[in-house]
Amino acid sequence: NAGVTQTPKFQVLKTGQSMTLQCAQDMNHEYMSWYRQDPGMGLRLIHYSVGAGITDQGEVPNGYNVSRSTTEDFPLRLLSAAPSQTSVYFCASSYSQGSSGANVLTFGAGSRLTVL
Amino acid sequence: SQQGEEDPQALSIQEGENATMNCSYKTSINNLQWYRQNSGRGLVHLILIRSNEREKHSGRLRVTLDTSKKSSSLLITASRAADTASYFCATNSGGYQKVTFGIGTKLQVIP
Numbered sequence: 001n002a003g004v005t006q007t008p009k010f011q012v013l014k015t016g017q018s019m020t021l022q023c024a025q026d027m028n029h030e031y032m033s034w035y036r037q038d039p040g041m042g043l044r045l046i047h048y049s050v051g052a053g054i055t056d057q058g059e060v061p062n063g064y065n066v067s068r069s070t071t072e073d074f075p076l077r078l079l080s081a082a083p084s085q086t087s088v089y090f091c092a093s094s095y096s097q098g099s100s101g102a103n104v105l106t107f108g109a110g111s112r113l114t115v116l
Numbered sequence: 117s118q119q120g121e122e123d124p125q126a127l128s129i130q131e132g133e134n135a136t137m138n139c140s141y142k143t144s145i146n147n148l149q150w151y152r153q154n155s156g157r158g159l160v161h162l163i164l165i166r167s168n169e170r171e172k173h174s175g176r177l178r179v180t181l182d183t184s185k186k187s188s189s190l191l192i193t194a195s196r197a198a199d200t201a202s203y204f205c206a207t208n209s210g211g212y213q214k215v216t217f218g219i220g221t222k223l224q225v226i227p
Contacts, residue, residue, distance in 0.1 A: 041219060043217040092159075102146070102147045104164060110156075
């Protein structure tokens with residue numbers, strides 16, 4: 001059981017370039033989400049998905065695109081990279097636990113992106 | 117904006133001592149979770165406490181929740197060097213698929 005797999009682990013881009021961060025999970029989880037982690041700011045939610053074909057914006061969605069064509073995959077696209085998008089990106093998956101809506105996240109190992 | 121704020125932001129203790137971290141949040145919640153992050157790694161879930169619970173234990177971890185004060189605390193007893201990590205609280209409110217994190221407490225346990 002691989003859990004949540006993110007690729008690549010490291011990437012350097014030039015301003016204006018585009019790229020896709022890949023995320024795959026093998027736990028048949030309904031929910032998937034992308035966070036970015038910056039020093040002193042904790043984790044901030046970028047986009048999330050409650051199932052195949054359904055996505056929504058989080059706290060900091062600008063500059064990022066997502067799609068969810070299958071339950072397993074949730075790629076994050078940077079259309080035109082900017083230095084402000086230099087960060088560590090984490091993908092997470094989860095399922096709802098009971099009527100209280102508890103949503104325990106399983107995280108990937110992270111992708112460190114530098115935009116020059 | 118962050119829903120949760122941990123306090124202190126950094127904590128350094130000797131091995132064997134207890135470590136206490138606090139989390140305050142702004143809006144009503146369904147539940148509150150604590151996660152650990154070792155340096156350079158992803159976050160790992162530690163414990164979840166529901167809004168109708170006041171205290172929960174898991175091994176050396178004890179979590180309390182005071183919904184009237186909108187605060188939670190995580191106590192790690194008899195700390196070990198391996199507990200050195202950053203600890204984050206996270207909350208679900210409203211749409212439960214949105215989990216919001218605090219900025220974290222960096223704990224250093226000195227052998």
